[in-house]
Amino acid sequence: MSTPAAHSKILILDFGSQYTQVIARRIRECQVYSEIVRFDIPAAEVIELKPNGIVLSGGPASVYDTSAPQLDPAIFSLGIPMLGICYGMQLMAQHLGGQVEFSAQREYGAGMLHVANGSELFHGIGAQLDIWNSHGDKVTALPPGFRAAAHTENSRFAAIENPETQIYGLQFHPEVAHTPRGKEIIQNFVFHICHCAMDWTMGSFIETACDLVRRQVGNQKVVLGLSGGVDSSVVAALLHKAIGDQLTCIFVNNGLLRSREEEIVQRVFGENFHVRLKYVDASERFLELLKGVTDPETKRKIIGNEFVAVFERATKELLAEDQANGSGEHGGYRFLAQGTLYPDVIESVAIGGNPAHVIKSHHNVGGLPEKMHFELVEPVRQLFKDEVRQAGLQLGLPKEVVYRQPFPGPGLAVRILGEVTPERLQILREADTIVTSEMEAADWYYRVWQSFAVLLPVRSVGVMGDQRTYEDTVAIRIVESQDGMTADWVRLPYELLARISRRIINEVAGVNRVCYDISSKPPSTIEWE
Ligand code: XMP
Numbered sequence: 001m002s003t004p005a006a007h008s009k010i011l012i013l014d015f016g017s018q019y020t021q022v023i024a025r026r027i028r029e030c031q032v033y034s035e036i037v038r039f040d041i042p043a044a045e046v047i048e049l050k051p052n053g054i055v056l057s058g059g060p061a062s063v064y065d066t067s068a069p070q071l072d073p074a075i076f077s078l079g080i081p082m083l084g085i086c087y088g089m090q091l092m093a094q095h096l097g098g099q100v101e102f103s104a105q106r107e108y109g110a111g112m113l114h115v116a117n118g119s120e121l122f123h124g125i126g127a128q129l130d131i132w133n134s135h136g137d138k139v140t141a142l143p144p145g146f147r148a149a150a151h152t153e154n155s156r157f158a159a160i161e162n163p164e165t166q167i168y169g170l171q172f173h174p175e176v177a178h179t180p181r182g183k184e185i186i187q188n189f190v191f192h193i194c195h196c197a198m199d200w201t202m203g204s205f206i207e208t209a210c211d212l213v214r215r216q217v218g219n220q221k222v223v224l225g226l227s228g229g230v231d232s233s234v235v236a237a238l239l240h241k242a243i244g245d246q247l248t249c250i251f252v253n254n255g256l257l258r259s260r261e262e263e264i265v266q267r268v269f270g271e272n273f274h275v276r277l278k279y280v281d282a283s284e285r286f287l288e289l290l291k292g293v294t295d296p297e298t299k300r301k302i303i304g305n306e307f308v309a310v311f312e313r314a315t316k317e318l319l320a321e322d323q324a325n326g327s328g329e330h331g332g333y334r335f336l337a338q339g340t341l342y343p344d345v346i347e348s349v350a351i352g353g354n355p356a357h358v359i360k361s362h363h364n365v366g367g368l369p370e371k372m373h374f375e376l377v378e379p380v381r382q383l384f385k386d387e388v389r390q391a392g393l394q395l396g397l398p399k400e401v402v403y404r405q406p407f408p409g410p411g412l413a414v415r416i417l418g419e420v421t422p423e424r425l426q427i428l429r430e431a432d433t434i435v436t437s438e439m440e441a442a443d444w445y446y447r448v449w450q451s452f453a454v455l456l457p458v459r460s461v462g463v464m465g466d467q468r469t470y471e472d473t474v475a476i477r478i479v480e481s482q483d484g485m486t487a488d489w490v491r492l493p494y495e496l497l498a499r500i501s502r503r504i505i506n507e508v509a510g511v512n513r514v515c516y517d518i519s520s521k522p523p524s525t526i527e528w529e
Contacts, residue, residue, distance in 0.1 A: 008033065008200070010027050010034045011054045012027075012034055013038070013041065013055070015058065016039075017060070019058060021346070024036050026182075031199070035049070036346050046072075046078060051080060053080060053081045053189065055084075056082065057085060057087070058087045058134070073095055081166035089160065089169030089171055090138075093139040096143035096145075096162075098141050099141035100139055102137055103138060106136045107135055107136075110132060110133075111133050112130060113130075114152070116148055120188060121168055122159075123188045125181055130179065130181075133173070139157040149161045202387070202391050206241070209242070209379045220335060221332070221333045222239060222333065223247075223315055224250070228404075229406065230392065230401065231380065234380060234402075235339045237273060238380070239377070247275065248278060249277045251277060251278070252280050252310050253279070254286045256283075256411030257412070258412070258433075262279065265277075266279060278314055285306065287422065294418050303409070307409075318333065333374070335375050336374030340381045341380060342382055405450045406484065414527050414528065414529040417455065430508045431504045432452055434503045434504050434507065434508070435452060442496050444496065455472060462513060464512065472511050472512070472513075473514070474515075475515045475528070476516050477517045481526070487521040489519065500514070
């Protein structure tokens with residue numbers, strides 16, 4: 001899917017910085033579209049993409065490494081404004097005839113920037129500002145035509161510029177929160193230097209996305225696996241707006257859902273949106289297959305494979321229903337819609353083993369195999385998670401759906417350690433409902449990444465009244481995280497933890513002990529299996 005040329009656009013050449021996606025998000029927060037491309041994109045392709053400006057990201061390499069990632073030097077002569085950040089600035093200086101000094105040690109941390117007069121980059125920001133450094137090499141002599149736009153105590157050339165060719169460089173990182181006025185620097189580049197229009201709004205995105213979907217699918221039918229999570233829900237709402245009844249959502253109840261999940265999804269989509277929704281209750285089949293299984297990987301495989309089988313069957317049934325009621329004239333379901341997001345599609349550049357791009361394979365459970373021969377419709381593949389949420393709100397989805405915490409495809413099966421049985425599912429559902437309702441009541445639910453209960457295969461001794469008990473243990477997992485890749489346990493108020501524990505032990509039959517999980521990720525994971 002491409003954006004219409006009418007949009008302003010900033011291209012970011014990715015040299016492997018852990019902050020590349022942050023740069024893209026900062027620019028989009030200015031309501032300007034930004035796109036990440038590989039560092040070695042040829043100049044001819046850049047011309048085709050018609051960007052208003054180009055950012056060279058930072059990166060872990062030194063410009064003196066023999067394998068240092070290089071850009072096509074012809075890009076410097078395209079007359080498009082450029083901003084090099086950190087490694088990007090050093091590369092720029094090296095290519096344009098300046099000098100870069102090799103340094104084996106990186107300079108990390110906070111610093112104070114002193115701005116020279118008259119730089120467009122620092123327009124309206126004042127003479128001094130706090131900045132965040134993380135660089136190795138340093139520019140020691142300017143390329144011809146350049147001047148220093150700012151300095152720090154350690155560096156004469158902390159910001160450089162050639163206003164004539166509109167090429168700028170920053171040794172520090174304007175995109176991170178530790179450079180509090182960095183957003184204004186980015187705005188200056190985007191608006192004052194690149195003259196972008198603020199035309200990347202959710203309203204315009206939705207209109208464009210609907211147009212593109214209509215063009216892609218024509219009068220054909222589309223099927224979507226609706227999980228009740230944010231991404232597939234937003235895709236459902238978007239496609240419904242674009243193609244109405246040409247979309248059918250399939251919602252599979254695998255018997256491993258949270259309490260009342262199937263009700264919520266059917267209410268939001270069937271009743272509020274009048275989406276054509278096929279509800280498949282396959283819970284008995286899933287639980288039958290999981291009988292006696294305790295190994296985590298085996299559980300995941302069984303659930304993943306059965307999901308595909310159920311989905312395939314459901315699509316065939318839909319087809320038969322269409323033919324029976326005379327609406328089968330456009331053949332089968334050629335298109336499959338998916339809630340793929342931008343971080344999943346950015347081509348990863350792993351330079352120096354940078355872990356920022358390592359994608360977890362097991363999260364594709366519930367993804368459908370290629371052999372199903374569907375053509376994919378992925379209308380939100382340009383969006384970051386926070387943008388998907390904005391799109392959802394704009395499309396009229398309720399806040400409870402849009403700000404929902406993530407829930408794994410294999411559901412409660414990976415939160416029941418040991419065998420999954422109807423009785424143990426019942427215990428976990430009740431405990432989980434208490435965790436969620438207490439988190440909501442205390443205004444904590446939306447402040448954390450995830451909060452849930454886990455049922456352990458451990459019994460312990462307790463005492464209730466005069467009776468000795470020997471019952472199950474529930475662990476509470478509450479974490480904060482930006483993207484699920486790393487996480488830390490939340491320092492929840494003791495009072496709230498106490499209430500959750502008290503209610504679970506009093507109200508959930510079969511549980512006499514509650515523990516709080518105080519492990520971070522890594523080395524632990526968020527889910528227990
Ligand atoms: P872990 O447990 O690997 O989880 O730290 C990181 C994030 O991913 C979610 N998760 C999944 N999501 N299918 C999904 O759609 C899965 O199989 C799956 N496994 C884990 C998890 O809830 C957390 O947010």
